[in-house]
Amino acid sequence: MSNKRLLFIIPLLVFMILVGYFAVGLTKDPSRLPNMLAGKPVPEFTLAPLLGRDDKGFSRTDLLDDVTLVNVFGSWCVACRVEHPFLMALRENNQIPIHAIDWREEDPQAGPQWLKRFGDPYTLVGDDPKSKAAISFGVTGAPETFLVDKKGVVRFKHIGPLNDQVWQSTLLPLVQQLRKESTP
Amino acid sequence: MRLALLALLFLMTTPLPGHAVNPDEVLADPALETRAREISKGLRCLVCQNQSIDDSDASLAKDLRVLVRERLTAGDSNEQVIAYVVSRYGDFVLLKPPVNKATLALWLGPFLLIICGLIAIVLFFRRNAKTATTAAAPAPLSDEEEKQLAKLLAESDR
Secondary structure (H helix, E strand, O other), X not given: OHHHHHHHHHHHHHHHHHHHHHHHHHOOOOOOOOOOOOOOEOOOOEEEEOOXXXXXXXXXXXXXXXXXXXXXXXXOOHHHHHHXXXXXXXXXXXXXXXXXXXXXXXXXXXXXXXXXXXXXXXXXXXXXXXXXXXXXXXXOOOOEEEEEOOOOEEEEEEEOOOOHHHHHHHHHHHHHHHHHOOOO | OHHHHHHHHHHXXXXXXXXXXXXXXXXXXXXXXXXXXXXXXXXXXXXXXXXEOOOOOOHXXXXXXXXHHHHHHOOOOHHHHHHHHHHHHOHHHEOOOOOOHHHHXXXXXXXXXXXXXXXXXXXXXXXXXXXXXXXXXXXXXXXXXXXXXXXXXXXXXX
């Protein structure tokens, strides 16, 4: 008799397990992709400088001697406007060098004008109108920010606008830890 | 007139293939272009997520299509191109999930369920068959029962 009763309980158990799976699945945002670059060296890329900026452009070799942020932005990107004052504050306090990939500008003037209007927190900026660097970084949307260590290895990626809360709780402790690591 | 209207209706209701591939993206080599289309159909657009990059008008999808074509032109095999995109965006970019540890349950689950169902059906019919045969051929009456029966029949005759 108890055997038969067990048989009736099995479907319920299977159902409960499925509910558990789906409940966990529902809390995950499918648009947040895993950071495939985590722990891997920065991909090879060379970008031309932004019009009117007197740097030489931006490439992989610029990321090999300091802990840096690489910020992906675009003048078309609304969330980047939200993020921008925070990046300006980081720059003013000399917290960390911030480099940038200006992603998918249809007009080569748009990026420089945007920076002129809202301020330019960046050390180096590369122009990436055809997503060459963005794809090799695995970028799906702007803004995205990568934390790169002294050896040029990507250690963390933040999707969405950076703000003080994310900086204090997640990035700053990581930055301090990475700075303690020895230079190559 | 009627014919013209019918023709118009036909044109209006015939679905046109909604490809997002722009004419300037198409490769001159038809063999390469076919391979590019084939690869693009299996890669997820990361902006819209439920469309392939072949169908999507998103700008990132366009840049990925161009990248696929550039890599093919440079001599990559289909597998190499796909492996490159997966190395950047993860397995999620593949519209058909690959068979690996994380997806094994997904791929084998339906077959396991079918097997479980078959076993259940077989068990059910076997048990039914057993009860059916025992009901059809009851044990012959014992001597005691024969005597009782004869007695009852004799009584009813009276």
